[in-house]
Amino acid sequence: MTTEEEALVRANDRSHVFHSWSVQGAINPMPVAGGLGSEFWDYDGKRYLDFGAQLVNLNLGHQHPALIAAIHAQADRLATIQPALANDVRGELAALVTDAAGESFAKVFFTNGGADANENAVRMARLFTGKRKVMAMYRSYHGSTSTAISLTGDPRRWANEPSDPSVVHFHGPYPYRSPFYSDGPEQETERALEYLEQTIVLEGAATIGAILIETIVGTNGVLVPPPGYLKGVRALCDKYGIVYIADEVMVGFGRTGEMFAYQAHDVVPDLVTFAKGINSGYVPLGGVIISRAIAEYFDDKMFPGGLTYSGHPLACAVGVATFGVFERDGILAHVKDMGERVVEPILKGWLEKHPCVGDVRGVGLFWAIELVKDKATREPLVPFNASGADAAPMAAFVAACKAAGLWPFAHFNRTHVCPPLVITEEELRRGLAIIDDALTVVDRALTVADATTA
Structure with a gap:
């Protein structure tokens, strides 16, 4: 694709497309040239691992031949x-x-x-x-x-x-930040159900x-x-x-x-x-x-x-x-295998490795990594519903992921691991390694902030 083609896509988008959940003048969406499997790419040919499966909907990945054939037929x-x-x-x-x-x-x-x-x-x-x-x-x-x-x-x-x-x-129940002051999953269930019945x-x-x-x-x-x-x-x-x-x-x-x-x-x-x-x-x-x-x-x-x-x-x-x-x-078996054998042990290892990781949770190919300023207090890395300068630490994390070739799914103080279900083990490990490196960027920023305020 040529630079002119990308420029036309961008110009038409900015002039005529009204985007969801956006301040229209503050966004500049990246033009996408194509995708295949667990990746998509821009007009310069830079490829991104799609770790959000777009909006957690692209379960069988980009351009799956069986799905394309079904549309044609x-x-x-x-x-x-x-x-x-x-x-x-x-x-x-x-x-x-x-x-x-x-x-x-x-x-x-x-x-x-x-x-x-x-x-x-x-x-x-x-x-x-x-x-x-x-x-x-x-x-x-x-x-x-x-x-x-x-x-x-x-x-x-x-x-x-x-x-x-x-x-x-x-x-609802949320053991890591329990609204019921519970001390474990079983008590969280008990108290959450008591509260629901009272309501x-x-x-x-x-x-x-x-x-x-x-x-x-x-x-x-x-x-x-x-x-x-x-x-x-x-x-x-x-x-x-x-x-x-x-x-x-x-x-x-x-x-x-x-x-x-x-x-x-x-x-x-x-x-x-x-x-x-x-x-x-x-x-x-x-x-x-x-x-x-x-x-x-x-x-x-x-x-x-x-x-x-x-x-x-x-x-x-x-x-x-x-x-x-x-x-x-065998998609279901593949998802269980990748979740249990690859994602879960790597993410749980980050609890010890990264000062910014407060909690990890999930199942299959659906996980969240909750980022905090302090593990002891569980203060979120960014405030609830943060935007602008308040959201800068998460923006830096997202930027580090994209620079390394991974398109993350981030929300408030969390990043999620929810790639296409057809992702290969090599792609999954490569993507997790990129997130690992980006978390190190957050760790360093926290260390600098601590030193500045000390």
């Missing part, structure tokens, strides 16, 4: 059809998804992505229970559409308020239609629920007649080494939302997996919702191909 046969008509790949994918989710599930409502999946799951729960309120965690992200952003707990909600007044936020009682169980939980909190910390927590949530939902919605938009389809993350916690939700990994974002697709009881409720009642592109054939064809790749290439 479907486009040649039937490019699109409206959702009121039956379509072969739509039905085939729905069957594959419900089979993977388990015998408790009957149907799939397809959406365009994760936000509208959560919107429609909440709509189903409210109609099914006849109750309006929905509970969601403070440390969460569920999308940016109206109900989804109300459910979101992180600071992106603030600028969109006032939001849906029937949403109630609560604290249900005080809000009025008769008014609460659903509890929506990311099975593993994603962008807001990769918070793996401590043992027994999700089973306790399920029990509370059963006790009080509340629908349990599992948001698996980020962790579904192999990210944790299970097809769905809840399957490792001996729990079955009533509704499961998904997107991202269902087809690696090659064509937008999301959906809601619906339990038999809720599906049967709508057998003689109209569901008041729909989308023009629900179950788009091009998107569904890629989803069907994704299942084939998972089976053929």
Whole structure:
């Protein structure tokens, strides 16, 4: 590619593209020329290991031949059809998804992505229970559409308020920074469930239609629920007649080494939302997996919702191909192996090696490294929701990663390890070595800061 081509891409972007979650005049997005597998590259040919799998959606990597072939084949046969008509790949994918989710599930409502999946799951729960309120965690992200952003707990909600007044936020478990002052995972589970039940009682169980939980909190910390927590949530939902919605938009389809993350916690939700990994974002697709009881409720009642592109054939064809790749290439086993044998021991070693590493946590190819100024006090490297000069230490870390050829996924005082699931062991180790070096840059900065203030 020529410099002129890159300049045109940049000029058109800056003049005409309005970007998400951005101060438009303060950004200068890097033009991307191409990608393959676990890497993408700019117009100068500099390659980056994609350690965020874009937005934790590119599970099968860039330009996977089976997914590209599925798009071509479907486009040649039937490019699109409206959702009121039956379509072969739509039905085939729905069957594959419900089979993977388990015998408790009957149907799939397809959406365009994760936000509208959560919107429609909440709509189903409210109609099914006849109750309006929905509970969601403070440390969460569920999308940016109206109900989804109300459910979101992180600071992106603030600028969109006032939001849906029937949403109630609560604290979920977070052993490293326990809001319940617990001294271990078991006590964290016990106290978090006691608190949740108190909140249900005080809000009025008769008014609460659903509890929506990311099975593993994603962008807001990769918070793996401590043992027994999700089973306790399920029990509370059963006790009080509340629908349990599992948001698996980020962790579904192999990210944790299970097809769905809840399957490792001996729990079955009533509704499961998904997107991202269902087809690696090659064509937008999301959906809601619906339990038999809720599906049967709508057998003689109209569901008041729909989308023009629900179950788009091009998107569904890629989803069907994704299942084939998972089976053929042993993706789930690969993810478990890379997580247990490579990522976990390396990251845990950083707890001793790096003064800036306060905590590491995760499973499969979904990990967080929490950076701190002081291990003893656990003061975050940058303040909560930091920006500008306050975020400079994390910006320096990100810059060091990019300079060395790795595109990280960073949020607040954390960096996440969530590459494509097809990453090779050599690529994974190379990427972790780059992060290791970048953490050393942070360590040195902390040492200089300590010397300056001494």
